[in-house]
Each structure stands twice: as C-alpha cells, then as structure tokens.
Amino acid sequence: MSDLIERARELDARDPLAAVRADFVLDEVVYLDGNSLGALPANVPGxxxxxxxxxxxxxxxxxxxxxxxxxxxxxxxxxxxxxxxxxxxxxxxxxxxxxxxxxxxxxxxxxxxxxxxxxxxxxxxxxxxxxxxxxxxxxxxxxxxxxxxxxxxxxxxxxxxxxxxxxxxxxxxxxxxxxxxxxxxxxxxxxxxxxxxxxxxxxxxxxxxxxxxxxxxxxxxxxxxxxxxxxxxxxxxxxxxxxxxxxxxxxxxxxxxxxxxxxxxxxxxxxxxxxxxxxxxxxxxxxxxxxxxxxxRPDVSVDAVRAKSLALTDFFLECVAAYVPEGRVVTVTPRAHAERGSQVALACEDAGEVMERLIAAGVVGDFRAPDVLRFGFTPLYLSFAEVERAARVLADTLG
Amino acid sequence: MSDLIERARELDARDPLAAVRADFVLDEVVYLDGNSLGALPANVPGxxxxxxxxxxxxxxxxxxxxxxxxxxxxxxxxxxxxxxxxxxxxxxxxxxxxxxxxxxxxxxxxxxxxxxxxxxxxxxxxxxxxxxxxxxxxxxxxxxxxxxxxxxxxxxxxxxxxxxxxxxxxxxxxxxxxxxxxxxxxxxxxxxxxxxxxxxxxxxxxxxxxxxxxxxxxxxxxxxxxxxxxxxxxxxxxxxxxxxxxxxxxxxxxxxxxxxxxxxxxxxxxxxxxxxxxxxxxxxxxxxxxxxxxxxRPDVSVDAVRAKSLALTDFFLECVAAYVPEGRVVTVTPRAHAERGSQVALACEDAGEVMERLIAAGVVGDFRAPDVLRFGFTPLYLSFAEVERAARVLADTLG
Structure with missing residues (x-):
C-alpha cells in the first residue's frame, strides 16, 4: 500500500497541472463527480x-x-x-x-x-x-x-x-x-x-x-x-x-x-x-x-488535460486492482486509452449502497442504475494522492 | 407645475406600497424600464x-x-x-x-x-x-x-x-x-x-x-x-x-x-x-x-399593484398633458383602464433621439422603432414624485 502512496506523491510532484488546483474551491472531500457537476472555480463568486x-x-x-x-x-x-x-x-x-x-x-x-x-x-x-x-x-x-x-x-x-x-x-x-x-x-x-x-x-x-x-x-x-x-x-x-x-x-x-x-x-x-x-x-x-x-492559463491546454486524465484513470485502475479483492467489482470502462473518456465505471451488484457509504466516507462519485459506480476525473483540480485515497476508501467500503 | 409636485407628494404619502421600494436597489435615476428588465431586489445578491x-x-x-x-x-x-x-x-x-x-x-x-x-x-x-x-x-x-x-x-x-x-x-x-x-x-x-x-x-x-x-x-x-x-x-x-x-x-x-x-x-x-x-x-x-x-409581504398583492399601476399611469398622462405642448407627442396607450397595461407609449417622429437625451438626463425608458417612447411603471418601486419628474424632464427634453 505504501508503494502506491509514494507513487502518488511522485506523480503529483511531476504534474504540470498541479498548480491549477488553486484556481478551484475544494476541501478534504475527494470529488470524483466533476463529470456531473464541476467544482466551483475560485473566480466565479466575484x-x-x-x-x-x-x-x-x-x-x-x-x-x-x-x-x-x-x-x-x-x-x-x-x-x-x-x-x-x-x-x-x-x-x-x-x-x-x-x-x-x-x-x-x-x-x-x-x-x-x-x-x-x-x-x-x-x-x-x-x-x-x-x-x-x-x-x-x-x-x-x-x-x-x-x-x-x-x-x-x-x-x-x-x-x-x-x-x-x-x-x-x-x-x-x-x-x-x-x-x-x-x-x-x-x-x-x-x-x-x-x-x-x-x-x-x-x-x-x-x-x-x-x-x-x-x-x-x-x-x-x-x-x-x-x-x-x-x-x-x-x-x-x-x-x-x-x-x-x-x-x-x-x-x-x-x-x-x-x-x-x-x-x-x-x-x-x-x-x-x-x-x-x-x-x-x-x-x-x-x-x-x-x-x-x-x-x-499558459500551463493549461486540452492536450495537457488529456495526458493527465489518462494518467489519473490509469493510476486509479492500478490502485483499485491493488486494493480491491479480485472479482468484487468489474471494470466497465475500456482499458485502451483510445477508447477511454475521463471517467472510470466499476460495476457491482450493490453499487447503490456502496456509493452511499463511499460518499459518507468523503469520496464522492455517483451511482448509475442498475449497478454502476461512476467516477469522473477532472485533471484541472484532482491530485494523484486523492486518486490513491479514493481507491483505498473504496476498498474499505467494499469490505 | 408646483401643483403637480404637491399632488405627487400627497399621492406618495397615501401610497400603501410606498414601503416596498426599500426592498429594491435604486438610485437617483427614474427607472421606467422595469417592463424590459426589472430592478434588482435587495435580497437577491445575498x-x-x-x-x-x-x-x-x-x-x-x-x-x-x-x-x-x-x-x-x-x-x-x-x-x-x-x-x-x-x-x-x-x-x-x-x-x-x-x-x-x-x-x-x-x-x-x-x-x-x-x-x-x-x-x-x-x-x-x-x-x-x-x-x-x-x-x-x-x-x-x-x-x-x-x-x-x-x-x-x-x-x-x-x-x-x-x-x-x-x-x-x-x-x-x-x-x-x-x-x-x-x-x-x-x-x-x-x-x-x-x-x-x-x-x-x-x-x-x-x-x-x-x-x-x-x-x-x-x-x-x-x-x-x-x-x-x-x-x-x-x-x-x-x-x-x-x-x-x-x-x-x-x-x-x-x-x-x-x-x-x-x-x-x-x-x-x-x-x-x-x-x-x-x-x-x-x-x-x-x-x-x-x-x-x-x-x-402582507402589504403586497396583485390588486394593490394594479391599483397603483393605474394611478401611476393616470398621473403620468396628466403630467405629460400639463407639461408637454399639445401635439408634440401622441398617446398610443389606451386611456380606458380596462384597456391599459402598466406602461405608457408616446409616439413622436424623433423618438429615438428623444429617448437618448432623456436617458442622459436620468429618466430611463426605451425606444421601440419606428417612433415609440415606451415607459414602464413598476408599482413595487416607483413613486409618484418620480413620475412627475419623468414627465417634467420629458417636456424639457422634447424642447
């Protein structure tokens, strides 16, 4: 487990978009629902x-x-x-x-x-x-x-x-x-x-x-x-x-x-x-x-976002594979980069209840009937450390 | 002229909606364009x-x-x-x-x-x-x-x-x-x-x-x-x-x-x-x-608004008749209450330029092509004193 935490630290240290996170209003919640409602940009209230x-x-x-x-x-x-x-x-x-x-x-x-x-x-x-x-x-x-x-x-x-x-x-x-x-x-x-x-x-x-x-x-x-x-x-x-x-x-x-x-x-x-x-x-x-x-911003581009998106979803899948017992969830999202958007969908029979517990534990994704746990990855404000934590809390939640 | 100023004062003193004005953000402009974009209610920013x-x-x-x-x-x-x-x-x-x-x-x-x-x-x-x-x-x-x-x-x-x-x-x-x-x-x-x-x-x-x-x-x-x-x-x-x-x-x-x-x-x-x-x-x-x-609010009702609306438009027409030389503008809006909304439209050939000068003088209505000066009356926030002033400034503007 500590390997992946260390890996996350390294990935964040090398992330060219890491500084962009400060342009958004975020807290201790790991917000993986930006594919439903994006987080608040800090300049919007003003x-x-x-x-x-x-x-x-x-x-x-x-x-x-x-x-x-x-x-x-x-x-x-x-x-x-x-x-x-x-x-x-x-x-x-x-x-x-x-x-x-x-x-x-x-x-x-x-x-x-x-x-x-x-x-x-x-x-x-x-x-x-x-x-x-x-x-x-x-x-x-x-x-x-x-x-x-x-x-x-x-x-x-x-x-x-x-x-x-x-x-x-x-x-x-x-x-x-x-x-x-x-x-x-x-x-x-x-x-x-x-x-x-x-x-x-x-x-x-x-x-x-x-x-x-x-x-x-x-x-x-x-x-x-x-x-x-x-x-x-x-x-x-x-x-x-x-x-x-x-x-x-x-x-x-x-x-x-x-x-x-x-x-x-x-x-x-x-x-x-x-x-x-x-x-x-x-x-x-x-x-x-x-x-x-x-x-x-000069450091923000669609290509940079796409590169980080794939890195985030790759890393999430890697962490899920490491933390979640095999067979407990089925990965619905394609593994091939050319076929993957910026989200990871995992299927399990009790997805509705799992997502409720996950949200209560501070990791926000969403549930899509009948059996999908849906996690969106917004490269502008997510860190690899959050992704590792989300997978770890998910594993705990899946029990 | 002073008669109408005095009349406005009396009408405002008896206006059961006078206190509602404080619920809106207003300034020294006479805003007769609430039939296009209503003024900002004071509770909305919060x-x-x-x-x-x-x-x-x-x-x-x-x-x-x-x-x-x-x-x-x-x-x-x-x-x-x-x-x-x-x-x-x-x-x-x-x-x-x-x-x-x-x-x-x-x-x-x-x-x-x-x-x-x-x-x-x-x-x-x-x-x-x-x-x-x-x-x-x-x-x-x-x-x-x-x-x-x-x-x-x-x-x-x-x-x-x-x-x-x-x-x-x-x-x-x-x-x-x-x-x-x-x-x-x-x-x-x-x-x-x-x-x-x-x-x-x-x-x-x-x-x-x-x-x-x-x-x-x-x-x-x-x-x-x-x-x-x-x-x-x-x-x-x-x-x-x-x-x-x-x-x-x-x-x-x-x-x-x-x-x-x-x-x-x-x-x-x-x-x-x-x-x-x-x-x-x-x-x-x-x-x-x-x-x-x-x-x-207990003092606000559609009936109270309608009563004040008719009083405001009646009074505006009266002031226009008193201040503006006969024939300079033609009243387009019906005089019969049963046929009048909450606006007064006055026609004159140079309506476009007149409205520009009027707005510069602090009375905001709008111009509708080809020849209409349009004035909307929002009873929730307009006073009779403003209506009298609008007619007076209009008369000055029409020259």
Missing part, C-alpha cells in the same frame, strides 16, 4: 457578484450593451470553440443540452434533404444518455422520420441512402467509453448523412477536433468538465460550411438578422448566431464565462 | 452568493437534492401561480419565453386534434412581439398548420372549425394595450380551439385570472414585472384538466416520469413537470425565487 450588484443592480437595462450581455452567447461560444477544436464563429452558448439536441437534429434532417430526398431515418446511439433518445424521437416525429437505435459500432453498416442524420455520444455517460469520432464522422459523411455529436462527457476532458474531423453539428453541456455551474447553458456547433443552410426549428428573435427591427417576417442571422433562440440567461452565462478563464 | 459559494462551492452535487435544485422549476412555478391566478401544480419555470411558446403552441395544436381533425390554422396576434410570430410559424410548419396573423379584435370572427390554436399577448409590448383575455378565451373555447396567452407584459402588473377565465396554456417571462434578473427563466402554464393530454415537442429527461431511471423509452411525468425539458439553470432560477419573495 464575477457573479459583479454581474448581480453592478451590471444588473446599477447599470440595469444599459448592461445589455455596456456590459456585453447581448453578445455573450457568441462571445462565450468562441471561448468554448478552441476546447473542442473549432475555429471561432461556429459555436453559440444558450439553452439546455436537450433543446440544442432538438435544434441540431431537426436542422440535420433538413440539411440532409429529409424525407423529401428519401432520407427518413435517424440513427441514434442506443446506449445514449436518455434525453438524446427522447428528443430524437420528437425530432423524428416532427420531420417525418423514424428513429433507429443501435450501438455506435453498428453505425457504419446501418448507414445508407435513407439515413438523414446520426446522433452519437462522444463518450458514453455510463461506461466512459470513448467512441471513434473521426472514423464514424467520415462514414456518416460518405453516406451523405449529417452527423450530430453530443460532447457532454468529452469537452474539456480530451481533444475533440470538430473542424479537423469534419463534424457537421455538435452539442454539449458546460457544467461537467467545463465547470460552468449547475444548469449552466449548453452550446450548439454548426460547421461554417453549413451555417447558411442551417434551418432552426426554434427561430426566436435572438436569431434574427435584425433582432431589434421587430419585424413580423423572420430573416435568419448569418453565422453561429442563427442557433440562438430567446433572451440569454445572463447570470449563468457570465458565470460560465468566468469559469472558462482557467483555459487561458 | 441569495445568489449563497447559491454560488455554499450550495455549489461546498455541497456541490449534493445540492441537487439537499438544496432543492432538482425541484426548483415546479416549486418556483408555484410561486408564480398566484400572481397569474393559477392554482398550484400548473406552472413550471424554465427555458426562454420563445422555447415555451414552441412547447405551448405545438402542444395546443395537438390538444386541438390538429390537421387530422381538420384543425390546421393557428391564429396569431399580428402586432405580437416578433418572437411569438416566428416561433408560431415554426410550430405551424412542424405540425402541418398555417399561421394567420390578425388583430386580437378580429379573432372572434376568424375562429372556426379549422382553428387549432390562438396565440395572443395579454398586453401589447409596444402600445401597452391590454387585451380582453376573458372574452377572447371564452370565444376560443367556444370554437373548440386551444388558447395560448403570452403574459410577458402583464404578469406581476395586473390580475390575469388564468384559472377563473379558463385559459388553456400560457407562457411568460420573469425578468420584467417579476424582477427575476437578466434572462431569468420563463414559465409554462398548462391547465390542470389538459395536463394528461399535453404532448410536449421537447420531451427532455427532466419531464420523464422517472428521470433517473435512465430508461430508453419516454414516459411523461404527470402534472406541470411534464413541461420541463433539460437540466434547469440553477443560478438564474434561484435568483428568481429570491426576487419573488416580495410578493409574500
């Missing part, structure tokens, strides 16, 4: 207080222009863009992930030509986070399509002239499996269909490469590895080459070419702004903007 | 700080249950309910007004039977705030309907067996005209169509009576007379008797009967919760919850 007291309280309505409220969705979209490999002008922040899945999928069907062009099928990852499937069913119903659930690995064979759109998760929320975005995107494009990627569990944890892999549309949340806060706004990516044909099912006034023209006829704005809908939620949006500041 | 520092920063993921985050949309919906004459359990807070208009209108067409039942027309107020019309066009396109724009007064004659849904504004955003919700709702119901009311400019300013007048669906924002803050979440009302047939076009996981069951099949929750979509935006939502506390 930023939010300024938004509330000065921008709203003193400037009031003037802040829509003077405090940059009106342009926040596209400005913050441009802060998210480099984290997912997108050039500026293609991402807009706002609404929930579910609402953005609806915009993206209906938009994708329309871009494909849809049922009028013989494309009447939407392929959806069968193991997706449920909301994507529910919204896909609604998008299909409202565009004259049907939904076909399948495993991501089955997508290439299922693609055909009837495929309108394909909705996939970059990282599976339950297993932590990282899907092959480049190959799947290429296959979707070759079939003449439109790709929609859900980046909730990958953005901020690993390189995505939206532009370089030719992704058509993408959505993601900002409260997991981007630490935007509870229910912070999601985002929508529309590839630059598709923007002038992107036809949103939610053409609110914020997406109008001239929003304050108050014209009865709708005319869509150019660019990412076309993905906006209604009045942006400023408090949450500007909290997110502050939370993203950490990415402008 | 409430938001607690949400950020303690609930998010210390409790982190535990706050979804321990701080009541998960149930906030329906809990805060029940705080909005009495302000619009709704019993509990019919309103859910979340998403933007535009997104809620989409849910409500698609839901309304489906409730009417839609094109399959020969109901393929959506009637929409032609002078509506533009987003309602844009979203109505999308809802119509996606449900096989057409949109027919018309004046609210023309609705009764236009209703017929082909009418699926009718989307109307309770108060016109530009003119401040209050439409006859009881009579129009009754006519819509008699025609077998479904009513959808937009309450953005009436909720918190005057009695709405959703339940007593038999309104089917309604939406509204919370950042105007409800003072929820910039982009605070909107709400959706679905009459109790329609909830089990309400079929949302945005069936996100938050509206599932068992959201954490993570089931691939969608099964809608009962009640107002069915109108939820994705993860609620907690910072803005809990700021709104704090902002609504003022309505629990």
């Amino acid at each position: 930023a939010v207080e300024d938004v509330v007291r000065r921008q709203w309280g003193e400037l009031r309505i003037r802040s829509w222009t003077e405090s940059g409220w009106w342009t926040a969705p596209e400005r913050i979209g441009d802060l998210v863009a480099p984290l997912v490999g997108a050039a500026a002008g293609q991402i807009v922040v706002g609404d929930s992930t579910s609402v953005n899945v609806f915009k993206a999928l209906v938009g994708a069907v329309r871009l494909s030509g849809g049922p009028d062009a013989g494309r009447d099928e939407i392929l959806v990852d069968a193991s997706t986070f449920p909301t994507d499937g529910y919204i896909a069913a609604s998008a299909a119903r409202m565009t004259g399509c049907t939904v076909r659930p399948l495993a991501p690995a089955e997508v290439p064979d299922a693609l055909g002239p009837r495929t309108a759109a394909v909705l996939l998760n970059h990282v599976d929320y339950r297993t932590g499996r990282l899907h092959d975005l480049p190959a799947l995107t290429a296959a979707i494009r070759a079939a003449g269909a439109v790709s929609v990627w859900d980046l909730c569990h990958s953005a901020g944890a690993l390189p995505v490469g939206l532009d370089s892999h030719g992704v058509d549309l993408a959505v993601g949340c900002t409260y997991k590895f981007l630490n935007g806060g509870p229910g912070s706004p999601a985002y929508l990516y529309v590839r630059a080459g598709l923007q002038d044909r992107f036809d949103s099912p939610l053409p609110g006034w914020n997406s109008h070419a001239e929003p304050f023209g108050m014209r009865p006829e709708y005319a869509p704005a150019d660019g990412a702004v076309r993905g906006r809908v209604g009045t942006p939620d400023i408090l949450s949006m500007l909290a997110l903007e502050a939370a993203l500041e950490v990415w402008s | 409430a938001v700080e607690d949400v950020v520092r303690r609930q998010w920063g210390e409790l982190r993921i535990r706050s979804w249950t321990e701080s009541g985050w998960w149930t906030a949309p329906e809990r805060i919906g029940d705080l909005v309910a009495p302000l619009v004459g709704a019993a509990a359990g019919q309103i859910v807070v979340g998403d933007s007004t535009s997104v809620n208009v989409f849910k409500a209108l698609v839901g309304a067409v489906r409730l009417s039977g839609g094109p399959d039942a020969g109901r393929d027309e959506i009637l929409v107020d032609a002078s509506t705030f533009p987003t309602d019309g844009y979203i109505a066009a999308s809802a119509a396109r996606m449900t096989g309907c057409t949109v027919r724009p018309l004046a609210p007064a023309e609705v009764p004659d236009a209703l017929g067996p082909r009418t699926a849904a009718v989307l109307l504004n309770h108060v016109d955003y530009r003119t401040g005209r209050l439409h006859d919700l009881p009579a129009l709702t009754a006519a819509i119901r008699a025609a077998g169509a479904v009513s959808v009311w937009d309450l953005c400019h009436s909720a918190g300013a005057l009695p709405v009576g959703l339940d007593s007048h038999g309104v089917d669906l309604a939406v509204g924002c919370t950042y105007k007379f409800l003072n929820g803050g910039p982009g605070s979440p909107a709400y959706l009302y679905v009459r109790a008797g329609l909830q089990d047939r309400f079929d949302s076009p945005l069936p996100g996981w938050n509206s599932h009967a068992e959201p954490f069951g993570m089931r691939p099949e969608y099964a809608p929750a009962d009640g107002a919760v069915r109108g939820r979509v994705g993860t609620p935006d907690i910072l803005s939502m809990l700021a709104l919850e704090a902002a609504l506390e003022v309505w629990s």
